[in-house]
Amino acid sequence: xxxxxxxxxxxxxxxxxxxxxxxxxxxxxxxxxxxxxxxxxxxxxxxxxxxxxxxxxxxxxxxxxxx
Numbered sequence: 001x002x003x004x005x006x007x008x009x010x011x012x013x014x015x016x017x018x019x020x021x022x023x024x025x026x027x028x029x030x031x032x033x034x035x036x037x038x039x040x041x042x043x044x045x046x047x048x049x050x051x052x053x054x055x056x057x058x059x060x061x062x063x064x065x066x067x
Contacts, residue, residue, distance in 0.1 A: 001065055004041030009064045011039040013057045028052040 014024050014035075021039070025032040030049060038045045038053075045053070054061040 001067070002041065003038075003044040005067075006044065006064060007039045007041035010035075010045075010053065010057075013054075013059045013064070014039070017057050019057075024053065024056065027056050 014021070017024075019027070020032075021035040022032040025035045028049070029052070034045075034049070035053075037043055038049075050064070051061060054064055
C-alpha cells in the first residue's frame, strides 16, 4: 500500500464523517498539518497515529490498509 493511496482513503473517511482536517486533528491530538501531510500521501503515518485516526473515524484499520 502506498502512502498516497492510504492518504486518499483517510481523506474520504474523514469527509464521510463530516470532519475538517482541523476537527479531526483536535480529536486525536495531532496538528492539522500532520493530517494534511498524511492525506496528501507525503509520509506514511506512524501506526499509533493511524490507530487513533481510524478509531476516531470509526473505520476498521484493515479497510484503510488493504486493497
